[in-house]
Amino acid sequence: MTSTGPDDHALLRHHGDVDARPGLLDFAVNVRGGRPPxxxxxxxxxxxxxxxxxxxxxxxxxxxxxxxxxxxxxxxxxxxxxxxxxxxxxxxxxxxxxxxxxxxxxxxxxxxxxxxxxxxxxxxxxxxxxxxxxxxxxxxxxxxxxxxxxxxxxxxxxxxxxxxxxxxxxxxxxxxxxxxxxxxxxxxxxxxxxxxxxxxxxxxxxxxxxxxxxxxxxxxxxxxxxxxxxxxxxxxxxxxxxxxxxxxxxxxxxLAEAEVAAVDARDHREALEAALGALGIAVNRPATAPFLLLEVADGRALREALRGRGIAVRRGDTFPGLGENHLRVAVRSPEECAPLLAALRAELPMGVSQ
Known part of the structure; x- marks a missing residue:
């Protein structure tokens, strides 16, 4: 248990929409489909x-x-x-x-x-x-x-x-x-x-x-x-x-549509977990939601490199208990995740976990 002070107030107000600037492929915000059905x-x-x-x-x-x-x-x-x-x-x-x-x-x-x-x-x-x-x-x-x-x-x-x-x-x-x-x-x-x-x-x-x-x-x-x-x-x-x-x-x-979407999200998450694991990236498990928490080496530099490649991910250090090497990525379909994985493959040496 820890008490808190005012110094991290600005970090606490940071959310994924700030990371997902217009024009970037958005893996920072956990919204299904991008617009209502x-x-x-x-x-x-x-x-x-x-x-x-x-x-x-x-x-x-x-x-x-x-x-x-x-x-x-x-x-x-x-x-x-x-x-x-x-x-x-x-x-x-x-x-x-x-x-x-x-x-x-x-x-x-x-x-x-x-x-x-x-x-x-x-x-x-x-x-x-x-x-x-x-x-x-x-x-x-x-x-x-x-x-x-x-x-x-x-x-x-x-x-x-x-x-x-x-x-x-x-x-x-x-x-x-x-x-x-x-x-x-x-x-x-x-x-x-x-x-x-x-x-x-x-x-x-x-x-x-x-x-x-x-x-x-x-x-x-x-x-x-x-x-x-x-x-x-x-x-x-x-x-x-x-x-x-x-x-x-x-x-x-x-409710029936939401259940189908939840099953799809589970399948897509498992596919993304496997692909990230193949790149040597540490993923928090067990995972159940439509996003994954990653831990990588030099997370700030990787986040900036991904942004340079047109991809937004959520910084993790604004969450109490996490640090700069934590990133959160939204779960998308395998087709949508292909650019993210390609960018990670280009930026990370094989076998790197943190």
């Missing part, structure tokens, strides 16, 4: 006429009902969000006395809490065991615990029972499941768990449905906890297009 764009276009009216309570109820049906919850246990990032920005309203953030992981929860002056402690996991979760490392006095599952950027999927072990009386346990729908069958999800005390789950539609420009997601938890989280939100916090996107992406045809 045609059927989803049509649904959103059909909702444009509703922009002339304020989003209604009925619109919100419809979206919450769709999410509830998708996860086997009650609609009162759903809060529609402008993406998970909004949910992280709301965390200070919970007024934690001691927040524990499990790292390496997505950094926006830490940014929000630190900016609000909340005491923050980092619980660092180890590369030696694939960044597996160790509940005993979380301090007993933490009344807010935050972790990702599967975790960005390590691609580690934690067992649901191990995550549940972090719950406790008077503690809020936030699980960021932004990439869970990219795991076939979602075997370790807690989205349908209404029994674990203090459990809060965030889900995102950004990645699978290529909606980073719309910002759509939701939170699942006890109604009282959601009410505390949303206490300072403005009136009409979510627009009509977000509400329509949530409904559309929770319907059975969309």
């Amino acid at each position: 045609t059927w989803l764009r049509d649904r959103l276009a059909g909702a444009l006429d509703r922009l002339g009216a304020y989003p209604s309570a009925d619109d919100d109820r419809r979206a919450r009902a769709a999410v509830a049906a998708r996860h086997g919850r009650d609609p009162d246990e759903v809060l529609i969000l402008n993406g998970s990032a909004e949910g992280f920005a709301l965390l200070p309203t919970l007024a934690p006395a001691a927040a524990a953030l499990v790292h390496p992981s997505f950094t926006e929860p830490e940014v929000a809490l630190r900016t609000a002056g909340a005491p923050v402690h980092r619980v660092l996991l180890d590369a030696a065991d694939g960044y597996a979760l160790h509940p005993e490392r979380v301090p007993d006095n933490a009344d807010l615990v935050v972790l990702g599952n599967p975790t960005n950027p390590t691609s580690t999927l934690h067992p649901a029972d191990t995550v549940r072990a972090l719950a406790g009386d008077g503690r809020t346990l936030l699980v960021d499941e932004a990439f869970m729908d990219a795991v076939p069958g979602e075997p370790e999800t807690l989205a349908g768990d209404s029994e674990t005390p203090g459990l809060l789950v965030f889900r995102s539609l950004t990645k699978t449905w290529a909606l980073p420009g719309l910002r759509a997601g939701y939170a699942l938890g006890h109604p009282d906890l959601l009410a505390r989280l949303a206490r300072n939100r403005p009136q009409w916090p979510v627009g009509a297009l977000v509400l329509e996107a949530v409904v559309a992406c929770c319907e059975p045809p969309a």
Whole structure:
């Protein structure tokens, strides 16, 4: 467990979209397909006429009902969000006395809490065991615990029972499941768990449905906890297009498409893992998400060399617990990955791991 200071605030605000400059082949951002599927764009276009009216309570109820049906919850246990990032920005309203953030992981929860002056402690996991979760490392006095599952950027999927072990009386346990729908069958999800005390789950539609420009997601938890989280939100916090996107992406045809995409992503990830291994590049395993964490020699120089060849990868040193030799690469199809692998082959001597 480590405390943090203000010196790395700028690094914590760095995200993959900064690495993926226009004109580069993008392996830095984890968005499937680059744009929403045609059927989803049509649904959103059909909702444009509703922009002339304020989003209604009925619109919100419809979206919450769709999410509830998708996860086997009650609609009162759903809060529609402008993406998970909004949910992280709301965390200070919970007024934690001691927040524990499990790292390496997505950094926006830490940014929000630190900016609000909340005491923050980092619980660092180890590369030696694939960044597996160790509940005993979380301090007993933490009344807010935050972790990702599967975790960005390590691609580690934690067992649901191990995550549940972090719950406790008077503690809020936030699980960021932004990439869970990219795991076939979602075997370790807690989205349908209404029994674990203090459990809060965030889900995102950004990645699978290529909606980073719309910002759509939701939170699942006890109604009282959601009410505390949303206490300072403005009136009409979510627009009509977000509400329509949530409904559309929770319907059975969309869920079936997402499962097919998750299976494809798994197959593509395994192919990319094998190809990287053949180049002698160390890959964090086991990996389950649509991205891989690599460790290489002289990561900064390699990242710059790849950029010179027109390829963007995500720098890893902005994630607590990682360093300059860590890179994150998005999983694409073998055809799409061919230029990345060719560039790596040209830049790295055979047999180099780190």
